Amino acid sequence: MLDIKMLREDPQYVAEQLKRRKFEFDVDQFQQLDQTRKEAQTRTEALQAERNAKSKEIGQAKAQGKDVQAVIQQMSVVNDKLKKNEVLLADVQQQLQDILYQLPNLLDASVPNGLDEANNVEVSRWGEPSEFDFEAQDHVALGEKRGWMDFKTAAKISGSRFVVLRGPLARMQRALIDFMLDIHTKEHGYTEVYVPNLVNSDSLFGTGQLPKFAEDQFRVMGEQDLWLIPTAEVPVTNFMRGEVVSGKELPLKFVAHTPCFRSEAGSYGKDTRGMIRQHQFEKVEMVQIVKPEESFDALEVIRSNAETILQRLGIAYRVVVLCAGDTGFCSAKTYDLEVWLPGQKKYREISSCSNLVDFQARRMDAKYRDADGHLQYVHTLNGSGLAVGRTLIAVMENYQDAEGHIHVPEALQPYMGGVKVL
């Protein structure tokens, strides 16, 4: 969420900035509401002050054995007024809050303009897209032919957008998770964490999935307030919710492997073939909690940490910076890594690395004490390192041969018990 002070001081600026996202912020409506709020708050607080003073009076008078009936009479009038004002104030504050919660983050100045993914800007490329002297197959053809990728059984037991992996592919997915976690913990300085895969709505609010994106989540039936996580970002970033840490403890760097669950509401008909877009997929996620002045450097580091995985696997990719219209609700700036998929002859997203600056920290009240002893919001970042299901696809498609065998990338072989070809 944005700083309400900034909204009050310079709503025009916020409105202009949000226009880059094609988000319309109604300045007049906001200012009117805030004016109402201010009046209601002033009145309410004056009445509260009066109530407090009179109550104190009563206490003292009683102690001296004086009669307090007259003052108590006056109080009932004050209390009536107070109740009315409190109700009004709560209502206005609720309205302001609703507006505030719907406002996306301000974009960093370096984010390019543009409406949708067509306007994302490529910033770098690594490797050469694989060339084959035969017709490259996609992962579905490769996987189903050997009986290792089974959408039919998954559909029977769960429905569409699920998969069953068997034998070597199940093993390779596990190997990829292990491989990624090893690199991030041993070489990049992240602490591995194991976290709940069900979270409460406060956590989803903290990272920005609620209230606006409830329909993208899976909610658990029953008494309890629990939702399946759409990404490990939710439980891990929420470590910080309501916490104050000392500046010395920053940066905090966590990496977690979790399954991720997404309803994919609104993506009907999109990527219906194969494992690209599933309701459930594995992901290794990096999260950093840093000081404000360090967050944009940290974003570059997270991006390179994600790149390392693809480089070690020897798979071509490119990096794009998302344009204004494609950048997520909470993010100030996002890089996507797009991996080359020979089966589609396209680069497809395999990682998303974002700097949320203080947007999530405000929502979850996550602060640190700086060198001067002042409290400040931390900055939060996250990046996929990487989406494991899509990495599996990328390995399959880029390392296939004419017979439909899949060669295991050298870096992954130790994690596959030395097996070189599937």
Place this chain on the structure above:
RNA sequence: GGAGAGGUGGCCGAGUGGCCGAAGGCGCUCCCCUGCUAAGGGAGUAUGGGGGAAUACUCCAUCGAGGGUUCGAAUCCCUCCCUCUCCGCCA
């Protein structure tokens, strides 16, 4: 699932209706003393919001969350959440 105890400031911990935003201790910051990796003395030390030029002052809110009783609630009542102990069950 059964029985009980509890959730207070960075931490520990007192506080059962007004003089409590909250004793005391620890920690931390500054000053004094001390010729030494110690001890002692003094002062300060929650967060958010309103007014204000103000890190002066002042008002409001906050003692797990939300309701209620009351002129007045950290303190009484209700609901919920969480933690701990014992028993049962269990991957």
